[in-house]
Amino acid sequence: MNALISNVLTQVCITLIAVAGIYVLTGLTGMFSLGQAAFMAIGAYASGILVIRTHIPFFLAALIAVVMATGIGYLIGYPVVRLRRDYISLVTLGFGEAIAALLNRMTTLTGGASGLTGIPRKVTLTMALVSAIIAIALAAFFKTSKYGRQCIALKGDELAAKAMGIHVTRIKMVAFLLSVALTSYSGVLYAFYMSYVDPTGFGWKKSADWVIMVFFGGVNSLTGSTLGAFILSALPQVLRSMQNYRYVIYAILVLIILNFKPSGLLGEWELTPRHIRETVARVRNKFGAKKEG
Amino acid sequence: MSLQVIINGIATGSIYALIATGFALIFNILKFSNFSHGATMTAAAFVAYFLVSSKGMGLVPTLAVAGLAGALIALFGEFVGFRRILKNHSAPTYFFVSSITLGTLYEGLVTIKAGSNFFNFPSFFAEPTVGVGSLVISTSDLVMFAISAVALLVLAFIIQKTRIGRALRAVSFDRDTAQLMGIDSTRIIQVAFVVSGILAGFAGVFLGIKYTLYPTLGSLVVKGFIASVIGGLGSLTGAVVGALLLGILETILLAVLGSGYSTIAVFGVMLVFLLIRPQGIAGSNVQEKA
């Protein structure tokens, strides 16, 4: 495959994993995090530093990094799930920017502003693709589980959710931690694909970009969110030749969707196994009918 | 702590106050954080730079053009980003997404014109510093403080004493009721955006003078957010108080901790505020209706 296409696809897959996490957090639970990219940074740096310093195998480092990020997520999540909704984005924003500043500052460990270099390149397109499929599948199973239902319930009406016995703070925490785990894993893949990370690019703008992707495709649909992430993360790469115009085009596209189809490209529509089966059956019928005729 | 540090802090704080009030005005009326405010500041400052100050004109025309540009950009944003969402009664989260996208748009447009270069405003003042006793105050700090103070006083007067100000407060309090009482809420929202845009234009020029001008300058809007969190979201007085406190705190921390850790400490302070007193210094705690 063309190296450029393969590069774009690998990066898109890595973004898809993070966006699956954002879907769980924002799409299902209605919480906005502007510090989510910091968890990507934690995943990337922790796994990178572990492998460079201690030479442990990649998979072990990935696991430790995800567990570590989730642990930090628990500490941040504790206040976050108890705060009023409009404050969540501000707290996570503060946390994210603090992490970015910290990474800049802890020069001996992270390489500071000049970045962490020398991470072995372990991630291939196949691995990123498989990871993305697994991440999306986990999010899909989560959505249709008791957790997903309770998330959607409390997103719409917390008081009624509590009155039905839903442990709102716990369910929010579960969603937040799942989101953190997915995001930090995307960070691990990012580090071991780029073989270099620096603190820029993990700020609130990144987190905001992910939220935009989810809204673009359809905030109430995992299929839509995935599609939105695919289009919007591939677009700037494809438009690379147009240099500066790409973000303008991107922004105009999103504004058009927000104004004229606020529920996003796909609305609430989900691609389910039943849809696939029915489509396959229809195609087969048509094909079979033609043959007979 | 020396008086010098406090004075520097107040100077920085007065710019933050411009950012925070512009931000709080919109938060008040639409109940969402306008994340395009930062890029509006940058874009307005760039317009003023290219049209006026790069041609050798002074600070006053620069500010005038920046204010005008800010107002126009904010109006454009209101029309493109928020009008329809408001009309559709979409969830407030849409404002948030829309405002971030608008910010990306403005920043992208600035980048097309300016590349990722840094630009310096010409030095507007003959004397770089003014000595008061043993204190040395930079002339630009002094002038920026004075202009910010005047701008905020004028704003306070407008909001407290004029008909437009009363309408603004009414719409902020309850849009639907205000509409029923014959206030054209769309018009008032536009006014809020214009005022917020003018403040953004001023703040953009001041930030440009202080830190040079570059396309991602707008990310300093975060200081405005922090200030309004400390002061109390939506409260204009709170935003000013929070901004001055933040300016002073930041200058002190900078002197004590150096640049990296002071940023972390500032966010730490904000987090502590959110956890201990989420309503901020000025805000009152609103109990959600069951």
Next chain:
Amino acid sequence: MALLEVKHIYKSFGGVKAIQDFSIEANAGEIHGIIGPNGAGKTTIFNTISGVYTPDQGTVILDGQDITKLEQHKITRLGMGRTFQNIRLFKGLTVEENVMCAFDPQSQYGIIGGLLPTPKRRAEEKRGRELCEKYLEIVGMKDYLRERPENLSYGMQRRIEIARALMCEPKILLLDEPAAGLNPTEVGELTELIQRISREIGFGILLIEHRLELVMSISHKIHVQNFGETIAVGTPEEVQHNPQVIEAYLGKEE
């Protein structure tokens, strides 16, 4: 000891005394009506019993356990179901999913089952769906499993809300103006439904209602509230003839 014992609860907001010295005792199979003009603090009573608010004074005991200071979701799990004055079904979920939400907190699978289709998850989901069908059948909404509640009539939404409350397996059911916005036929059906579930399932029901014909016809006991205070308690007949009640409430209406 009664199933639900509310003893001398008080609740004020700022200077407004929303509840002053309210007490009630309810047992399985009983229906207690709470009536009174708007602003009499009726919904606040429900909110305080069900844990949305903590009372300033007084205690609430459910089945022998003090629930006064417990969190809302715990109180629900101990056996308190409720519906809302202005129908609060969950948006973005089907009728079945709405009712399932009240089963989910009791569902016995963990996060692994939340991420993968484990046998345990399948079994629990099946159990939940069966209960769902059972309760939706009781309220006569079994044919609308896959519909979105917002596309159904007001009366149907009321029934779904009742089914969702039944899914909480309540010992005490709080119904907040279940007949509001219904037409006379629907009110008749609802009256029949409330009596039927009270008889068949056998929990205690507290009922806030403006439609006097409904309250009077099915309640065993009626509490009349005015400005946060209880002005009369008794059987429907007693209450109807109480002069204070006639002045404060009935007189005003007729």
